[in-house]
Amino acid sequence: MDFTPDDTQAEIASLAAQVLGKSDEPGQQWHALAEAGLLALPLPADLGGDGLGVEHVAPVLTEVGRVAAAVPAYAVLALGILPIEALGTPQQRAEFLPPAAAGEAVVTAALHEPSAPLTSIPGTSGVAADGAWTVTGVKTQVPYAAEAVRILVPVALPTGTGVALVDPRADGVQVRPAHNASGTPEYTVRLDGVRVTEADFLQDRTSGHALQTVHRFALAGALALGDGLLAGALALTAKHVAERTQFGRPLATFQAVAQQIADVYVASRTVHLAAVSAVWRLASGLDADTELDIAAYWLAEETPSALGICHHLHGGVGVDRSYPLHRYSSAVKDLGRAVGGAAHRLGRLGERVAG
Structure with a gap:
């Protein structure tokens, strides 16, 4: 293609x-x-x-x-x-x-639960009450939850799985700050009998299609963002080793340095191709789940080690907060958690291939 x-x-x-x-x-x-x-x-x-x-x-x-x-x-x-x-x-x-x-x-989504990243069977559940639903559960790793006007919350219902638009300021919602690598806003959201009406649910709330669609967009977005993060870190590192001299020669002219930056390039091209392929299939209306799993695995597996090489090639300047490289490596760590981690993605891919 x-x-x-x-x-x-x-x-x-x-x-x-x-x-x-x-x-x-x-x-x-x-x-x-x-x-x-x-x-x-x-x-x-x-x-x-x-x-x-x-x-x-x-x-x-x-x-x-x-x-x-x-x-x-x-x-x-x-x-x-x-x-x-x-x-x-x-x-x-x-x-x-x-x-x-x-x-x-800001509108965001709460797709993770304790020990259950991107869960397809939410532990968060809804119980019918007075013509509406009361929703109870815990969501983790929710970006910008406190700043959002609505959070897309997957909910297990007696009739299937739906995705509700929940107001983070509604009665029964607790939004607590959580730590991440990059320092961007992230929260744990607890729901205790939160009232959700039928009008608050996205369409198609019984077949699980809504949750699958949200997951696909979440993975596609993470892949596109991760593709850029790795490409940006590679460009930053290539510029550094081309300009920094050691023993009177640019670092890039040393064979060991050239081999390591080549490894980062290969990782970047791998993630890029996998991401673009998965997004293309999703946009074309084709079955993209396997490609999304493959690309997300490569993202979670390859980018952290590639960023480690970038830091190594920068030496001390790579860990200086006044230098931008730490923003890339921190964001990559958070993004790896956002897709569930390499082991989780590989497990999902194995389940899909095995049927």
């Missing part, structure tokens, strides 16, 4: 790189992405968007990763806007998508 970006994808990537390069301040970068219309790409025309799909959102996330921008692009685009656009009711889409696309509101 030829995965060369089409003209629209190339223009989106170029515009995203341009607006992100104007400032290193996350708030300004986020405002610039919104002002450029890059957060509105998946919205339909009647909501002020371009009606584009995940294959056009992916380049935005890749460019965010390439500069390791500390903005909520993954949460808002992959965990919020794409699922709501695909599965939301007309009322939900009209209420939440325009503010999110304008950079004025």
